[in-house]
Amino acid sequence: MNQPLRVLQIVPSISLVYGGPSQMVLGLSGALAAQGVEVTILTTDSNGDAGQAPLEVPLDRPVEQDGYHIRYFRCSPFRRYKFSLDLLQWLAKHAHSFDLAHIHALFSPVSTAAATIARSQKLPYLLRPLGTLDPADLRKKKQLKQIYAALLERPNLAGAAAIHFTSAQEAKISERFGLTTKDLVMPLGVSLPELSAHPEAIRAQLGIPSDRPLILFMSRIDLKKGLDLLLPALETLLAEKIEFHFVLAGGNPQDPDYEAAIRSQIQASSLVPHTTVTGFAAGETKAALLQSADLFVLPSYYENFGIAVAEAMAMGTPVVISDQVHICEEVRQAEAGWVGPCEVAALTHLLKDALKDASERQRRGQRAKAYALQHYSWPAIAQQMIQFYQKILATTAR
Numbered sequence: 424m425n426q427p428l429r430v431l432q433i434v435p436s437i438s439l440v441y442g443g444p445s446q447m448v449l450g451l452s453g454a455l456a457a458q459g460v461e462v463t464i465l466t467t468d469s470n471g472d473a474g475q476a477p478l479e480v481p482l483d484r485p486v487e488q489d490g491y492h493i494r495y496f497r498c499s500p501f502r503r504y505k506f507s508l509d510l511l512q513w514l515a516k517h518a519h520s521f522d523l524a525h526i527h528a529l530f531s532p533v534s535t536a537a538a539t540i541a542r543s544q545k546l547p548y549l550l551r552p553l554g555t556l557d558p559a560d561l562r563k564k565k566q567l568k569q570i571y572a573a574l575l576e577r578p579n580l581a582g583a584a585a586i587h588f589t590s591a592q593e594a595k596i597s598e599r600f601g602l603t604t605k606d607l608v609m610p611l612g613v614s615l616p617e618l619s620a621h622p623e624a625i626r627a628q629l630g631i632p633s634d635r636p637l638i639l640f641m642s643r644i645d646l647k648k649g650l651d652l653l654l655p656a657l658e659t660l661l662a663e664k665i666e667f668h669f670v671l672a673g674g675n676p677q678d679p680d681y682e683a684a685i686r687s688q689i690q691a692s693s694l695v696p697h698t699t700v701t702g703f704a705a706g707e708t709k710a711a712l713l714q715s716a717d718l719f720v721l722p723s724y725y726e727n728f729g730i731a732v733a734e735a736m737a738m739g740t741p742v743v744i745s746d747q748v749h750i751c752e753e754v755r756q757a758e759a760g761w762v763g764p765c766e767v768a769a770l771t772h773l774l775k776d777a778l779k780d781a782s783e784r785q786r787r788g789q790r791a792k793a794y795a796l797q798h799y800s801w802p803a804i805a806q807q808m809i810q811f812y813q814k815i816l817a818t819t820a821r
Contacts, residue, residue: 427459427460427461428459428460428461428522428523428809428812428813428816429460429461429463429520429521429522429523430455430460430461430462430463430521430522430523430524430525430812431462431463431464431465431514431518431521431523431524431525431546432448432451432452432462432463432464432465432524432525432527433464433465433466433514433524433525433526433527433533433534433537434448434464434465434466434526434527434528434534435466435467435469435505435527435528435531435533435534436466436467436468436469436470436505437449437464437466437493438469438470438471438478439703440470440471440475440676440677441471441677442643443730443731444527444553444554444727444728444730445527446730447611447612447730448464448466448527449464449488449489450611450612450613450614450801451525451611451612451801451804451805451808452464452489452491453488453489453490453491453801454612454801454802454804454805455491455805455808455809456489456490456491457490457802457805458802458805458806458809460805460809460812461491462490462491462492463485463491463492463493463494463521464491464492464493464494465494465496465510465513465514465537466493466494466495466496466510467495467496467497467498467505467506467507467510467533468480468482468495468496468497468498469498469502469505471676471677472503472505472677475676477497477498477502478495480493480495481495482495482496482497482509483495483496483509483513494510494513496509496510496513497509501532504531504532504533505531505532505533506532506533506536507533510533510537511533511536511537511540514537514540514541515540515544518540518541518544518546519544519546521546522547522812522816523546523547523548523549523584523812523815523816524537524541524546524547524548524549525548525549525551525587526538526541526548526549526550526551527551527553528551528552528553528555529550529552529553529555529556529576529579530555530568530571530572530576535571535575535576535579538550538579538582538583539575539578539579542578542579542582547584547815547816547819548582548583548584549583549584549585549586549587549607549815550579550580550583550585550586550587551586551587551588551589552586552587552588552593552597552727553727554593554725554726554727554728556597556598556599557593557596557597557598557725557727558596558598559647559724559725559747560725561598572600573600576600577600577601577602580599580600580602580604581602581604583604583605584605584815584819585604585605585606585607585811585815586604586605586606586607587607587609588606588607588608588609588727589608589609589610589611589727589728589749590608590610590727590728590749590750590753591608591749591752592749592750592751592752593608593727593728593749594606594608607811609804609807609808609811610728610733610750610798610799610804611728611730611733611799611804612799612800612801612803612804612805613730613733613734613737613795613799613800613801614801615710615734615737615738617707617710618710618714621711622710622711622714622715623715624711625708625711625712625715626715629670629699629701630699631668631670631699632668635666635667635668636666636667636668636717636718636778636781636784637667637668637670637715637716637717637718638657638667638668638669638670638716638717638718638720638774639670639672639712639713639716639718639719639720639735639740640653640669640670640671640672640673640719640720640721641670641672641673641704641709641712641713641719641731641735642673642721642723642731643673643674643675644671644673644674644675644678644681644682644685645675645678645681646678646681646724647723647724647725647726648721648722648723648724649721649722649723649724649745649765649770650685652722652745652765652766652767652770653720653722653770654685654688654689654692654694655767655771656767656770656771656774657669657694657697657774658692658693658694659767659771660771660774660775660778661693661694661697662693663775665775665778667697667778668697668698668699669694669697669698669699670698670699670700670701670712670716671685671689671698671699671700671701672701672702672703672704672709672712673702673703673704674702674703686700710738713734713735713738713740714738714739714740716735716740717740717741717778717781717784718740718741718742718743718774718777718778718784719731719732719735719740719741719742719743719760720742720743720744720774721742721743721744721745721748722743722744722745722765722770723744723745723747723748723765724745724747724765725747725749726745726747726748726749727749728749728750729744729748729749729750732744732748732750732754733750733795733799735791736754736759736760736791736792736794736795736799737791737792737795737796737799738792739788739789739791739792740788740791741759741760741761741777741784741787741788741791742754742759742760742761742791743760743761743762743770743773743774743777744760744761744762745762745763745764745765745770746762746763746764746765747765748762753794753798754791757790757791757793757794758786758787758790759787759788759790759791759794759795760777760787760791761773761776761777761787
């Protein structure tokens with residue numbers, strides 16, 4: 424009888440503070456476990472980089488969840504960088520017990536060191552960059568990243584069995600530092616919240632008029648998300664007497680100053696009576712907002728996948744996104760929404776176009792849902808991932 428595939432998922436943190444990309448490791452692990460893979464997540468207890476207390480979790484022992492195990496390790500000696508010497512020592516000791524490692528994030532010390540250990544232990548590994556190879560991201564702390572890449576990440580990329588990109592566009596633009604890499608392009612899946620039994624109640628609860636289109640931004644409040652484009656675009660629509668209600672659902676405990684600046688900008692603008700700021704939305708509130716929204720908008724300056732966009736599509740909500748959200752081509756081809764450049768005028772035009780025709784919004788929402796359910800299903804993605812893991816193992820000698 425064949426032994427089950429034993430896979431490590433290694434990620435610096437799975438705290439909600441770090442947003443969707445880290446959380447997606449849980450969705451992937453659950454889907455793999457449902458198909459018979461023995462999955463262990465190695466991660467730290469990091470819960471933010473702005474002085475937050477660590478996660479209250481058992482340390483260095485398996486925590487069972489949805490058919491897989493999580494091993495949390497204390498961040499030490501460098502909590503700021505989500506580094507854990509204990510995690511790395513455990514990996515060095517137990518790497519031989521696993522068939523393969525799937526390592527998430529580059530330019531993160533614990534992931535970097537984990538890839539180095541995997542290579543030394545002859546444990547095949549995939550690297551998922553999470554957008555860190557995007558030229559826009561590499562421009563941040565450019566000189567430091569050039570040194571880091573030359574000394575540490577270039578050897579890790581060279582030694583990887585594959586680089587896991589979540590969209591063709593991410594693979595196309597990502598920096599390889601002069602290397603030729605084996606690329607795997609496979610999207611992330613969507614774990615849908617339970618549908619709200621009465622989604623229309625969210626409008627009454629938040630004081631949103633029932634006769635106005637609801638425009639939803641549901642993501643981290645971060646500079647890269649394009650709110651500096653969206654807010655002026657919405658103000659222009661109001662000046663042209665186009666009616667809507669805007670819901671800003673998100674937060675940023677990592678950068679509370681920027682979140683406060685966005686809230687202040689709204690308060691000082693004509694948007695005040697037409698805007699509801701909910702903070703971070705989860706559970707039934709999240710589901711009800713996604714179900715009730717007439718449009719989901721995310722004009723990001725760069726987004727290697729766009730999990731929030733995929734979630735909105737799966738709920739049947741048409742999307743208005745920038746062409747720097749890397750599933751933009753999929754949205755275009757599926758006619759699942761509207762796509763344009765990162766410019767205020769272009770975004771204003773897209774929103775105006777989308778708001779003028781309710782039947783067209785409905786048509787694109789239906790196409791969005793059909794596409795998402797076919798392409799962003801965790802069971803289907805897990806099946807493809809298992810086949811790829813097995814392909815790696817068949818061609819890798821240990």
